[in-house]
Amino acid sequence: MRIGISCYATLGGSGAVATELGKALAARGHEVHFIVSGIPFRLGLFQENIFIHEVETASYPVLHSSPIDLALAAKMADVIKHYDLHVLHVHYAMPYAVCAFLAREMLYNHPVRIVTTLHGTDITVLAEDPLLRRLIRLGIEKSDLVTAVSKSLIDQTIELFGPRQSMIKISNFVDLQLYKRTTKNEWRKRFSPNGEKVLMHVSNFRPVKRVSDVLATFFKVRESLPAKLILIGEGPDLDAAWRMSEEMGMARDIHFLGKRDEVAALLSAADLLLLPSEKESFGLVALEAMACGVPVIGSLAGGIPEVVEHGKSGLLSPIGDVEDMAKNAQALLSNDRLWSAYSRAARARAAQFSASEIVSSYERLYECLIESSQKSEGAEKGSA
Numbered sequence: 001m002r003i004g005i006s007c008y009a010t011l012g013g014s015g016a017v018a019t020e021l022g023k024a025l026a027a028r029g030h031e032v033h034f035i036v037s038g039i040p041f042r043l044g045l046f047q048e049n050i051f052i053h054e055v056e057t058a059s060y061p062v063l064h065s066s067p068i069d070l071a072l073a074a075k076m077a078d079v080i081k082h083y084d085l086h087v088l089h090v091h092y093a094m095p096y097a098v099c100a101f102l103a104r105e106m107l108y109n110h111p112v113r114i115v116t117t118l119h120g121t122d123i124t125v126l127a128e129d130p131l132l133r134r135l136i137r138l139g140i141e142k143s144d145l146v147t148a149v150s151k152s153l154i155d156q157t158i159e160l161f162g163p164r165q166s167m168i169k170i171s172n173f174v175d176l177q178l179y180k181r182t183t184k185n186e187w188r189k190r191f192s193p194n195g196e197k198v199l200m201h202v203s204n205f206r207p208v209k210r211v212s213d214v215l216a217t218f219f220k221v222r223e224s225l226p227a228k229l230i231l232i233g234e235g236p237d238l239d240a241a242w243r244m245s246e247e248m249g250m251a252r253d254i255h256f257l258g259k260r261d262e263v264a265a266l267l268s269a270a271d272l273l274l275l276p277s278e279k280e281s282f283g284l285v286a287l288e289a290m291a292c293g294v295p296v297i298g299s300l301a302g303g304i305p306e307v308v309e310h311g312k313s314g315l316l317s318p319i320g321d322v323e324d325m326a327k328n329a330q331a332l333l334s335n336d337r338l339w340s341a342y343s344r345a346a347r348a349r350a351a352q353f354s355a356s357e358i359v360s361s362y363e364r365l366y367e368c369l370i371e372s373s374q375k376s377e378g379a380e381k382g383s384a
Helices: 013-027 068-083 093-106 130-141 151-161 186-191 211-222 238-247 264-268 284-291 322-333 336-353 355-383
Strands: 002-006 031-036 050-054 087-091 113-118 145-148 167-169 197-202 227-232 254-258 272-275 296-299 314-317
Touching: 002 013, 002 068, 002 093, 013 031, 013 050, 013 087, 013 113, 013 284, 013 355, 031 068, 050 068, 068 093, 087 093, 087 355, 093 113, 093 130, 113 130, 113 355, 130 151, 145 151, 145 355, 151 167, 186 264, 197 211, 197 264, 197 284, 211 227, 211 238, 211 272, 211 322, 238 254, 264 284, 272 284, 272 322, 284 296, 284 336, 296 322, 314 322, 322 336
Parallel strands: 002 031, 002 087, 031 050, 087 113, 113 145, 145 167, 197 227, 197 272, 227 254, 272 296, 296 314
Antiparallel strands: none
8 A cells, every 4th residue: 555644753752653653554564655744753763664755845935934734734735646645644733634635635536545543632622712612513524534532532522523523533643663661771870770669751842741740740750769760752841850859869860861752761751650641541651650560550541540450551641730649759769569569560551552553544444434435436427
């Protein structure tokens, strides 16, 4: 199959999943075309069957800004036509599903099928704006197939837009060969030279991630046992996290590592992952941490409880309940036998989201769409 993929290139779960899906499809022999505004952060080195098409925008005096979304739609149309794509799979309703619809309209009768995967913020945040909500509805309704990464997200989408478009739940996935716990870990030696417990948080540092709760939880944990906190990622709340760590006198025990393309080895160095999000449609980083045998201390937001089994692979608290999250973290970190049980359960839970099974699910959906497209073409030719 010839498959186009569009996604955000920056740090975040949607871009990570889209990129890993493209790489997996290419490894299975499919021709994959990334149509993007920048190289996806997890794409890595050259891989056979993968093609990159970057969007370029022109600047015109009459326009206040470069029309990146319109340029993306035009680029999509160009790639669809030139490479005769079977499927265009876009990750996020805004702007990608809308751009995909415009691209197909430019090509009139091209049979390319549009698959839209909803990842969360496009529904839980952007759709709160009435104007954007109309565009998101358009993108969803003009897609041939819509998937979402959790039941929670499907429920929220139906509540906002009504049941006019059926949706299929396809969870995010993890490469169990890449994400696994290693006994010899140089990062662990660096973070924990004296046997301190290692807590970790990975995100794009937006307000919904509640990074201040991460720091407050760590502060309470550190009161009862030696510990280090590792923060991975970049975003608007990063500077505030820096300031808070200084004000609370924790700077020497916190490592800010910035944006990292590959985090498997880093996650494997952790004892716990902190995920106190206010909104989280799935929680890909939780799944990746669990694959590395790292229990999750998190919130009951969105799809997190669909991934993390409370009382088995992690412990979940009401959003903003720092006291409870700290108590849960202390309980696991102070009891090696209990932590080991949770670590084993976390790895076992992650195995239920293996990449091979979920990539195969997408393949089957693509094949069904292409088959239905071919039947429609045949019927039209027959009636003519």
